[in-house]
Amino acid sequence: MKLNLKKKDYYICPYCFSKHDLNDVSFICKNDPEGCENAREGIFLRSKRGESKKEMPDSIFCTECGEKTNVKICSTCHEELPYAIGQYDNLVFAVIGAKEAGKSHYIAVLIDKIMNEIGSAFNCSLSAVNDATIKRYRTDFYDPVFKRNELIRVTRSAKTDSSVKQPLIYNLTFTEQGMFGGLFKGKRISNVVTIAFFDTAGEDLDSEDTMKAVNRYIYNSSGIIFLLDPLQLENVREMLPAGTPLPEQNTEIEDLLSRTANLIRKANNVKVDKLIDIPVAVAFSKIDAVESLVDPSSCINYSSKHISKGSFDISDFQDMNGTMESLVRSWGGENFANQLNSNFKNHAYFGITALGCNPESSRISKLRPHRIEDPFLWLLYEHKLIKAEKRK
Ligand SMILES: Nc1nc2c(ncn2[C@@H]2O[C@H](COP(=O)(O)OP(=O)(O)OP(=O)(O)O)[C@@H](O)[C@H]2O)c(=O)[nH]1
Ligand SMILES: [Mg+2]
Ligand SMILES: [Zn+2]
Numbered sequence: 001m002k003l004n005l006k007k008k009d010y011y012i013c014p015y016c017f018s019k020h021d022l023n024d025v026s027f028i029c030k031n032d033p034e035g036c037e038n039a040r041e042g043i044f045l046r047s048k049r050g051e052s053k054k055e056m057p058d059s060i061f062c063t064e065c066g067e068k069t070n071v072k073i074c075s076t077c078h079e080e081l082p083y084a085i086g087q088y089d090n091l092v093f094a095v096i097g098a099k100e101a102g103k104s105h106y107i108a109v110l111i112d113k114i115m116n117e118i119g120s121a122f123n124c125s126l127s128a129v130n131d132a133t134i135k136r137y138r139t140d141f142y143d144p145v146f147k148r149n150e151l152i153r154v155t156r157s158a159k160t161d162s163s164v165k166q167p168l169i170y171n172l173t174f175t176e177q178g179m180f181g182g183l184f185k186g187k188r189i190s191n192v193v194t195i196a197f198f199d200t201a202g203e204d205l206d207s208e209d210t211m212k213a214v215n216r217y218i219y220n221s222s223g224i225i226f227l228l229d230p231l232q233l234e235n236v237r238e239m240l241p242a243g244t245p246l247p248e249q250n251t252e253i254e255d256l257l258s259r260t261a262n263l264i265r266k267a268n269n270v271k272v273d274k275l276i277d278i279p280v281a282v283a284f285s286k287i288d289a290v291e292s293l294v295d296p297s298s299c300i301n302y303s304s305k306h307i308s309k310g311s312f313d314i315s316d317f318q319d320m321n322g323t324m325e326s327l328v329r330s331w332g333g334e335n336f337a338n339q340l341n342s343n344f345k346n347h348a349y350f351g352i353t354a355l356g357c358n359p360e361s362s363r364i365s366k367l368r369p370h371r372i373e374d375p376f377l378w379l380l381y382e383h384k385l386i387k388a389e390k391r392k
């Protein structure tokens with residue numbers, strides 16, 4: 001199967017998540033500031049009007065010094081755009097979930113997994129587009145979990161902590177082996193996808209009129225990973241053995257889902273009788289904590305084979321999706337499942353755990369992530385970025 005990717009005719013800025021026509025881009029001159037006033041003052045250079053909206057200009061000539069510049073910036077927030085923007089695809093995967101659903105730990109472990117295992121299995125590599133991403137991933141995500149075996153602290157509201165507003169931005173570069181007996185020597189780049197992860201604070205999702213960037217992050221996304229803590233489900237709380245430590249109950253899961261759906265409908269003008277076409281991966285986090293409620297022979301307990309096969313394993317995916325959906329319904333999530341059906345065209349259920357253990361007093365005793373890659377790989381598969389293994 002040839003993977004065929006149709007380039008979009010717009011781009012989403014991975015910093016402010018605004019949507020732009022491809023020609024709606026600015027540049028800055030990177031010439032020696034001594035010799036050019038535009039470079040010295042950081043003047044934004046606009047590309048010529050009248051160009052096709054479907055074409056992003058590669059470069060322009062500085063109006064002051066005449067040098068060519070290819071340093072693109074977003075014309076809304078003026079952040080420097082990743083080099084691949086406009087040439088290839090750019091995707092924003094939104095990770096959302098209520099307070100304490102497990103978003104920060106999920107992102108911490110997923111990025112590591114993509115860098116170390118998904119990369120070699122799927123011929124791709126993940127690289128941060130800027131130093132801010134490298135630094136923030138290290139300090140806020142990697143170091144606590146992998147180096148110090150500590151829990152990540154609660155994500156503070158972006159209203160009080162501005163570093164939260166800085167998304168983690170990566171280029172996922174896919175390479176292909178040379179074909180036709182060495183016509184292309186070695187590997188060549190077949191696609192570059194810019195992926196932004198924005199670790200929101202659960203509390204920023206608690207009201208519909210939350211900050212604009214969070215809203216744009218959701219309604220302009222190309223895929224949503226909706227994390228749910230099974231320990232928030234009423235039936236699960238009752239079924240677990242007495243004495244099991246339970247988190248405080250917070251936002252009802254179907255409230256967050258309906259707010260998300262309403263937000264997307266309003267912003268993208270999707271009528272109530274139409275379904276939203278952003279794929280939604282509903283991922284039950286902390287699946288380790290409900291192990292006693294899951295049949296030991298269930299696929300949930302086995303590792304997925306996507307990575308070892310180097311392709312998306314459809315039969316495993318279908319087993320997981322079906323098993324998880326019926327569990328959700330039997331755990332009292334009937335209404336949630338129905339709402340998901342009546343709002344989103346394309347959705348699937350997953351069961352994952354970032355930690356694989358119940359942390360004791362802020363320490364991660366043994367880090368054992370399980371099935372953490374499944375929802376992400378499903379979204380890549382839905383975007384035709386990776387191939388599937390057919391059901392036999
Ligand atoms: N058993 C188990 N507990 C987990 C797992 N992941 C997270 N937790 C627990 O859930 C708590 C919240 O996880 P976070 O990743 O901080 O949740 P969040 O969604 O980022 O929360 P906010 O930042 O408040 O929105 C952690 O402090 C852990 O106690 C997991 O895989 N298994
Ligand atoms: Mg968090
Ligand atoms: Zn210049």
Ligand SMILES: [Zn+2]
Nearest residue numbers: 013016074077
């Ligand atoms: Zn921007």
